[in-house]
Amino acid sequence: MGDMPLFCVQGLAYAYPDGIPALSSVDLEIFSGDRTALVGPNGSGKTTLIKLLSGLLAPKQGHILYKGRPLTENHLEESRLTMGVLFQDPDDQLFGHTVMDDAAFGPRNQGKSREAAVRCARQALHQVNLAHLAYKEPHNLSYGQKKRAALAGILAMQPEVLILDEPTANLDPGQEAVFLDLLKAFDGTLICISHDLIFLYELCEKAVVLHHGSIHHNYTMRELVSRRSALRDHGLDFSFRMAIPASDVPDANGARVHEENGPGPGYTPSCDCAKVRESHSVHPPLACMENYEYVYPDGTPGLQDFSLDIHEGEKTAIVGENGAGKSTLLACLCGLRQGGEDLFFKGTRVTKKQHKALWRRVGLVFQDCADQLFCASVKEEMMFGLRRLGLSSDQCRHRAADALARVGLSGFENRVPLHLSGGERKRLALGCVLAMDPDLLILDEPTAGLDPRGEEQLMAILDTFDKTLLLVSHDLFFIEKLTHRTLVMHQGRIIRDLPTPDFMQDDKLCRFNGRSFSYRRHTATAIRQLQHEHEHPICRKWQRCHFRQMGLERCPGQARSLCNRVLGDALP
Amino acid sequence: MTEVHHIQVPLGYLPLLVLIPAAVAAVAVPWLRSRFRKQVVPGSVPDWSIPPLDDGRGGLGTSLIHRWDVRCKIMTMLAYSFAVASLRHLSAAAAAVLISLAVLLAAKVSFHKVVLRVLALAGFLGMLLIVMPLTVPANPGDTLLVFGSLDWLTVNVRGIVLAATIGAKAMAVALLMEPLLATAPLPVTLHGLSRLGIPEMAGQMVLLSYRYLHVFSHEARRMTVGMKARGFEKKTSLDTLRALGNFLGMIFVRSFERTERVFDAMQARGYKGRFPEPGQLQIRMPDILLTGVWIAVGTALVWFDWMKG
Numbered sequence: 076m077g078d079m080p081l082f083c084v085q086g087l088a089y090a091y092p093d094g095i096p097a098l099s100s101v102d103l104e105i106f107s108g109d110r111t112a113l114v115g116p117n118g119s120g121k122t123t124l125i126k127l128l129s130g131l132l133a134p135k136q137g138h139i140l141y142k143g144r145p146l147t148e149n150h151l152e153e154s155r156l157t158m159g160v161l162f163q164d165p166d167d168q169l170f171g172h173t174v175m176d177d178a179a180f181g182p183r184n185q186g187k188s189r190e191a192a193v194r195c196a197r198q199a200l201h202q203v204n205l206a207h208l209a210y211k212e213p214h215n216l217s218y219g220q221k222k223r224a225a226l227a228g229i230l231a232m233q234p235e236v237l238i239l240d241e242p243t244a245n246l247d248p249g250q251e252a253v254f255l256d257l258l259k260a261f262d263g264t265l266i267c268i269s270h271d272l273i274f275l276y277e278l279c280e281k282a283v284v285l286h287h288g289s290i291h292h293n294y295t296m297r298e299l300v301s302r303r304s305a306l307r308d309h310g311l312d313f314s315f316r317m318a319i320p321a322s323d324v325p326d327a328n329g330a331r332v333h334e335e336n337g338p339g340p341g342y343t344p345s346c347d348c349a350k351v352r353e354s355h356s357v358h359p360p361l362a363c364m365e366n367y368e369y370v371y372p373d374g375t376p377g378l379q380d381f382s383l384d385i386h387e388g389e390k391t392a393i394v395g396e397n398g399a400g401k402s403t404l405l406a407c408l409c410g411l412r413q414g415g416e417d418l419f420f421k422g423t424r425v426t427k428k429q430h431k432a433l434w435r436r437v438g439l440v441f442q443d444c445a446d447q448l449f450c451a452s453v454k455e456e457m458m459f460g461l462r463r464l465g466l467s468s469d470q471c472r473h474r475a476a477d478a479l480a481r482v483g484l485s486g487f488e489n490r491v492p493l494h495l496s497g498g499e500r501k502r503l504a505l506g507c508v509l510a511m512d513p514d515l516l517i518l519d520e521p522t523a524g525l526d527p528r529g530e531e532q533l534m535a536i537l538d539t540f541d542k543t544l545l546l547v548s549h550d551l552f553f554i555e556k557l558t559h560r561t562l563v564m565h566q567g568r569i570i571r572d573l574p575t576p577d578f579m580q581d582d583k584l585c586r587f588n589g590r591s592f593s594y595r596r597h598t599a600t601a602i603r604q605l606q607h608e609h610e611h612p613i614c615r616k617w618q619r620c621h622f623r624q625m626g627l628e629r630c631p632g633q634a635r636s637l638c639n640r641v642l643g644d645a646l647p
Numbered sequence: 648m649t650e651v652h653h654i655q656v657p658l659g660y661l662p663l664l665v666l667i668p669a670a671v672a673a674v675a676v677p678w679l680r681s682r683f684r685k686q687v688v689p690g691s692v693p694d695w696s697i698p699p700l701d702d703g704r705g706g707l708g709t710s711l712i713h714r715w716d717v718r719c720k721i722m723t724m725l726a727y728s729f730a731v732a733s734l735r736h737l738s739a740a741a742a743a744v745l746i747s748l749a750v751l752l753a754a755k756v757s758f759h760k761v762v763l764r765v766l767a768l769a770g771f772l773g774m775l776l777i778v779m780p781l782t783v784p785a786n787p788g789d790t791l792l793v794f795g796s797l798d799w800l801t802v803n804v805r806g807i808v809l810a811a812t813i814g815a816k817a818m819a820v821a822l823l824m825e826p827l828l829a830t831a832p833l834p835v836t837l838h839g840l841s842r843l844g845i846p847e848m849a850g851q852m853v854l855l856s857y858r859y860l861h862v863f864s865h866e867a868r869r870m871t872v873g874m875k876a877r878g879f880e881k882k883t884s885l886d887t888l889r890a891l892g893n894f895l896g897m898i899f900v901r902s903f904e905r906t907e908r909v910f911d912a913m914q915a916r917g918y919k920g921r922f923p924e925p926g927q928l929q930i931r932m933p934d935i936l937l938t939g940v941w942i943a944v945g946t947a948l949v950w951f952d953w954m955k956g
Binding site for chain 2: 168169184206208211212229441446448449451455462463507
């Protein structure tokens, strides 16, 4: 068994029932104990590959050997009990009546007695910090809790192999950190799909790059992240995220410094703050809430004594833990929920009747954009809102065409929205809203589930948006790039209202955003160093030696500036 | 007793006897329903770390009904419900309601849920109480109430009694639903049904439907919000029909895709066509005794009704 791969894939090909090829000529070996990342743009065949590896699909061509035998009949049934597959949507996986029933499902199928299965389930629930909710029904859990409960159902089986499909998609930084710790502690074989290369860099040693259904590269993770050209070729270049504010670049003594020439490379103010401030004194706020209250139908308070001014042209971010009331606030601003009456729009109180017409002024892009796409074609989808604005057919057509061009979807008019990739769907949802020309654009977690190319495209679109923007996100990079004001929400109230640069330098930042931000910053720094070393091999040796002398192993921000200064002419 | 008796009632009593009760019921039922749905008892967050129906470990299920074997419970309550449905007299039906109330007290089930269940029935029973007295044909010996000079508007007292009897029987059975369904976890009840001969696949489908109805309704709600956010309002128009058609189609497609993914997830965890049994069912002497007592009560009720003629 020593040198025999755990998974041996040879000449694998698979096509969907409608004949569309998903994978072709895939050769891959995964050894016991390997931690392998499967990366590639949306639609590259990653999920199909893990379904084949776990025996949920049968190969059309080629073969897959698991522990040296093909995944068929008895061996397939036995193998499934040693693998844990975590699917992207936890609702697919939580089919038990209670969290405990669900977690005990796998162990019971492994032949364990009821008591032994409950013991395994309880232990797994302890691992994911859900023991206190063991007998709750899954539909009453929050999204993050569902995701952890799904992982518990897998861990309870004590699998030899963990296969994970986007384990941290749509999780807040705190929950992501819990996942990272658990997965790091797992000592079996791990195969993980994610678009989040920073997360994968922390977790995996190997990286398999899939593109158009075949394997383009089989690297170590360090090699992958250091090769920007390969990342760019496969739509995985996330380097645009790694521009860290000047404040975070440590000096030689490890302390943070502020560069004299203004903000660092990561800071691009998207709004003319002086102009906005000037307009504050002249015009009433675009949207204003005064001592606003919202109580859910079951009596739980949603927003309490809530006051907020959003001025025209302002770009504001809202951050806060899950359950802080962010989504409730958005629903109130859009008129989808109606709380107290103290909501003003352009200085006029919004009456009960006018609440229903707020959609004309406020555009909302949902976190899961599949919830706002329901038409049979992209064209129909675009026209849905425009027709309700009472525009003529010609105006509707022009606006739809303009918006599609703006979000890079010209030519997609006859495509079915459901069949678009995640990034395309997000841009379509944004296009539908932009076409309606709202005074206030609200984005709820716009980067959730997007691959790096999708994120970059979204960023480019939003950079050109010149109206009022309200961004709800855990993504600090997007917050920093797109907004100049940040509100921190907690338990239905705003507890901090800061300029975004101040928020980014706030020492208590980690309290709101979890440890995840710290590890991301740290990992991004390490990756930048790798990329820099890869791109500038001449100075690599000198640079390492120089920084080791200073007692620093990694200091890419300084390294780059020093390289540029000292060896600038010699750089390739 | 061959004649129909007419009792003249002043016209002013018409609103008092018919319109005002109907109006009060029409306002009170929705109000009570919303009130009971909203009500949150402070400090009443359950401890989810223990099974809520576990007996003897601090859970809620410590009553006799909770400890009763689920098969005996299903069979006995089913037989008793048929016995109640066969009653013909208001007094016997009222006695059945009292017995159901006593069972509710003994089972210590949630008062909120019972009220919501009763309110769900209230509309249907209210309609019976209004319509039957006005529509039951007058037989010899019946008493009709005539309001003032409105000869065409007669209320048959036998209709009132008949409606009240039907209502009481329906209420007596409905009140037993909470002790039947809320005193054991759903998987255990379905397991009991399968042991009584209901196909196991039917039980599995009910269990999955219960879980995924919540998911689908949540999805439908989010999509409705998505439509409203772009100005959708229900109107009597082709446009609304088209939008609703798209909405239903999308819900169907998404649900269909989800069922495939759920099945994949089940297979990935070793599902081979059977759910693991939720626990061992065992009939003990107290179960048989309780079944006997209950059947005796049902028999006594039927005998009492039969004695009334």
